[in-house]
Amino acid sequence: MTRPLVTILDDEPEIRTLLADALEEAGFDTLSFSRARAFEAALATHTPDVCLVDLSLPDSDGLTLVHRLALEQGAIVIIISGRAQVQDRVTGLELGADDYIIKPFDPAEVVARIRARLRSAKPTPQAGTVAAFSGWKAHFDRYALEDESGVETPFSHAEGEVLRLFLDAPKRLLSRAQMQSSLGGVASESFDRAMDVRISRLRTKLREDPKNPQLIKTIYGAGYIFLGDVTWS
Structure with missing residues (x-):
């Protein structure tokens, strides 16, 4: 069985390592990026099942990127951000994100939320596509x-x-x-x-x-x- 691919876009190396280790141990493949430009270039050759996106990126507006991902990619988009204000969460969801996780977080919770989203997104055989x-x-x-x-x-x-x-x-x-x-x-x-x-x-x-x-x-x-x-x- 193919392992789901999760991309991680965050400029903090500790966060990328923490998430990648937890996800790979849970049975996912991962690709990690510190810059939006490298992440977007990788989308030409990779099709992720889930995109984890930090909003505070050095080379791009994270919210704009989330909106583009939601419209152009079939992937589930989950924001992981230190921005805890309600308006930031609302804006992220309005722009097409599927979930919003606030830093600091428990890696086990991120894994659980990803699994829940993948289950809800999976078409039932009876329903078709x-x-x-x-x-x-x-x-x-x-x-x-x-x-x-x-x-x-x-x-x-x-x-x-x-x-x-x-x-x-x-x-x-x-x-x-x-x-x-x-x-x-x-x-x-x-x-x-x-x-x-x-x-x-x-x-x-x-x-x-x-x-x-x-x-x-x-x-x-x-x-x-x-x-x-x-x-x-």
């Missing part, structure tokens, strides 16, 4: 929405997690508590804000009328319902 609904196709193998004319719009891994929840349970009410449990998040204001942003972006990509969405309906005080008929292949 392509969902057709209301003139759209969602390609989870390449993170793209395809309209009836064949035009594709990319979505982030974080947006894909939410979309998959809806497509796996069409015409059923999903409460925020259910979504939080399925996505491995922690009930908090920042989680709720991140969910609102992801759903808003999905509606935009599905060309929904924000005042009267036809596919992803908000049931105020209860949760959300996806109203399309879904077939998987």
